[in-house]
Amino acid sequence: MKIQSLDYEVECNEDKGLYLLESDSAAGKTRLYHILDEMRRRGEPVAAYSYFDYEKEVPLSKISEDSVIVLIDRYDMFPGKLNDLIESFRHKALVLVDNKRSGSGIMNNADGDAEITMFK
Numbered sequence: 001m002k003i004q005s006l007d008y009e010v011e012c013n014e015d016k017g018l019y020l021l022e023s024d025s026a027a028g029k030t031r032l033y034h035i036l037d038e039m040r041r042r043g044e045p046v047a048a049y050s051y052f053d054y055e056k057e058v059p060l061s062k063i064s065e066d067s068v069i070v071l072i073d074r075y076d077m078f079p080g081k082l083n084d085l086i087e088s089f090r091h092k093a094l095v096l097v098d099n100k101r102s103g104s105g106i107m108n109n110a111d112g113d114a115e116i117t118m119f120k
C-alpha cells in the first residue's frame with residue numbers, strides 16, 4: 001500500500017488488518033503520526049489519533065470512514081478507550097497501533113515482517 005501527498009510518501013508492505021508497532025523509542029512512530037495527520041489535512045484517506053488528541057477531546061470523527069491507513073499513537077496512555085474504533089477499522093484499513101505496554105486487549109495480525117517506509 002502506498003499513499004503519496006505533495007511532500008510525503010508512506011509505503012507499507014502489509015494489507016488491511018491490525019498491526020502493533022514495536023515499542024522502540026525514536027523509531028519514528030510519532031513522526032509518522034505527524035506525517036499522516038498532515039496528509040489527512042490535505043485530503044488523503046489516512047488518519048492519525050494520539051493521546052494528546054484524546055486529552056484535548058478531539059472528536060473521533062477526525063478519523064474518516066474512508067481512511068485506508070489509521071495510526072493510533074501512544075495507545076498505552078489511554079488503553080481500552082478506542083477498542084471499538086480499532087475493531088471497526090481492522091478489516092477495512094491498515095491499522096497501526098503504538099502500544100508501549102502489553103495487555104491492551106487488542107489482537108495483532110502482524111507476523112513481525114511488516115515494514116513501513118516514509119519518504120520526503
